[in-house]
Every structure is written in structure tokens, then in C-alpha cells.
Amino acid sequence: MKTGFVTIIGRPNAGKSTLLNALVGEKISIVSDKSQTTRHPIQGVYDAEDCQIVFVDTPGIHKPQARLGERMNAYAFGSIEGVDLVVLLIDSSVPFGKGDHYILERIKTEKNLIFAFNKIDLVTIETMTSLKATYQASVPHAQILELSALKKALLPELIDAMKPYLNEGPRYFPTQTKTNVSEAFRLTEFIREKVLYYTYEEIPHSVAVTIDHIETVEGVKTLYASIIVEKESQKGILIGQKGQRIRSIRLATIKDVQRHLQQTIALELFVKVEKNWRNSIDRLKEFGLL
Ligand SMILES: Nc1nc2c(ncn2[C@@H]2O[C@H](COP(=O)(O)OP(=O)(O)O)[C@@H](O)[C@H]2O)c(=O)[nH]1
Ligand SMILES: [Mg+2]
Numbered sequence: 178m179k180t181g182f183v184t185i186i187g188r189p190n191a192g193k194s195t196l197l198n199a200l201v202g203e204k205i206s207i208v209s210d211k212s213q214t215t216r217h218p219i220q221g222v223y224d225a226e227d228c229q230i231v232f233v234d235t236p237g238i239h240k241p242q243a244r245l246g247e248r249m250n251a252y253a254f255g256s257i258e259g260v261d262l263v264v265l266l267i268d269s270s271v272p273f274g275k276g277d278h279y280i281l282e283r284i285k286t287e288k289n290l291i292f293a294f295n296k297i298d299l300v301t302i303e304t305m306t307s308l309k310a311t312y313q314a315s316v317p318h319a320q321i322l323e324l325s326a327l328k329k330a331l332l333p334e335l336i337d338a339m340k341p342y343l344n345e346g347p348r349y350f351p352t353q354t355k356t357n358v359s360e361a362f363r364l365t366e367f368i369r370e371k372v373l374y375y376t377y378e379e380i381p382h383s384v385a386v387t388i389d390h391i392e393t394v395e396g397v398k399t400l401y402a403s404i405i406v407e408k409e410s411q412k413g414i415l416i417g418q419k420g421q422r423i424r425s426i427r428l429a430t431i432k433d434v435q436r437h438l439q440q441t442i443a444l445e446l447f448v449k450v451e452k453n454w455r456n457s458i459d460r461l462k463e464f465g466l467l
Contacts, residue, residue, distance in 0.1 A: 181231070188271075372426055380414060404447070
């Protein structure tokens, strides 16, 4: 049995979480079109007859604007230490820029490195060829692959390419284990994903979610959760006119959580304002971000 740890890193929005979910075959890590969706390193386990790979999804590497952002970058770079292989996932539809150069400089000394060019469904062959050449020229020892995480294209090829970097040994986790994250954490993330979907600009980055209480009455599980924002104005936007937006968030979350838990649930959402929580050491600690 071949086993190993593989970290997926890259810029925000490259498709890292989409890839993790596609490889594991279950929604482990939330996905959105907003940057900085993933805040923690999240493990997802790929399990097959001949190999088990523990993938680590990481926050996108970006220019930080708050302590939270600094922490997220540190998590991402910290997650490449001691793993068997680093996969740099690249959004092929975005031109090579300073941010990409910065990541390359940080990781080019890694011995086991795959550059995976994602979103092949969005680019021409010419674009892809020239982007690949740029990367290959700066880090010649890296192996290069193309794929689409969203369309689940060329994923078996990616798995095959990883096998030489794995080691002989027993499984790290039982075959049915898909992730290391707790059930409570997954529930907060399901809610945060819906908040990201329904909001724009600074709000997605200003939101944290806590599960405050869970009760089961006559077989119906009710989750009481708080959505924490940084300003009164954000609270207003989140609630929306006549409570429309928070209602949409609530209903979309219920649908998702019910599918995940395979049972009927109720959900009570409270929106709270906490100025500057992203710079609060206590809060970041509480959210497992420090
Ligand atoms: N067209 C296309 N979109 C993709 C692909 N992979 C991911 N995406 C989209 O890219 C956005 C960011 O995805 P996400 O997994 O959250 O990126 P992350 O920030 O790197 O974790 C989402 O809207 C995904 O649906 C792909 O192969 N093709
Ligand atoms: Mg992500």
C-alpha cells in the first residue's frame, strides 16, 4: 500500500478546495468564487485499493490585510513542511503575476513538486502552453500536469503522477475516514459558504460563524448559530430587506446540511457585530485560527 501526505497550495480561487472535494468524493472543504474562502488547513482522505493519500487543502496565499490574513498565509506555507509532495495548483485563466512569482520563490526548493494547471476548460492551448513554459523555466524540476477540478477532468492522471512520491506503509486512517475536521466545524463552514455566496466585497472576509447550541426535540435537530460581522452596516446587508438575505442563507444551509447529515434539521441564525474580530487574538484563537 502506498501512502503519503500531499499539500495543495496556490493563490486564492485557484480551485484548491474544489480539487480536494473532487479527489475525496465528498464536500469536505467549502468553495466559493470569493478569495480567502478557506481559512484553515483541511485534510481530506483519498482512499483506493492500492494507495491512501491524505490531501491538505490550504488557504490561498495573498497579500494580507489583517492578522487573520497573515495567519492564513502562515498556515499555507506551514502545511508544506514535512509532507511527501507539494501540489501547486494554478488558475490557468489568470495571467502570471507578482503573487505567483512570490509563491514560486517560496516553494522552488521543494524537491517533490507538481505544478497542476487547473481550469483547462477556460483557456486556449496557446495560453496554456505559454503559462506552462513560464513555470517550467523558473522551476525545471517540477512535474507539470493539466486538469479541471470542476469538470473532474484528468484527476486519475493526477493521482497516478503522485504515486511515485508516496511511501510503502499501512493506511494512516481507516478506509471510511474522509476528513480530520470536526462535525461542528463542518457545520459552521456550511453556513459560511452560504454567506459567501450571498454577499459581496468586504463582507465575505469579515464573517465568522459559531455554532452556539444544538438541541434535538422529537427527532428534529435544531442548530443555533451566530454569524459574526465587523460593522453594523454589514449586519444590515446580511439580514437584507425584510430579512430576505438571511432567509436565503438559512434555507440554502438547511438544504446542504440535511443532505450531509441525512436528517431533517432546523436552523436559527443570529447576526452579531464584533468590531475588528479579525485582529482579535482571543477570537482568532477561539476560531482555531491562531
Ligand atoms: N471553470 C472552472 N472553474 C473552476 C475549476 N476549479 C474550480 N473552479 C471554480 O473556481 C472558484 C474557486 O474555487 P475554490 O475551490 O473555492 O478555490 P480555492 O480558493 O483555491 O479553494 C469556484 O467558483 C470554483 O467553482 C475548473 O476546473 N474550471
Ligand atoms: Mg479554498
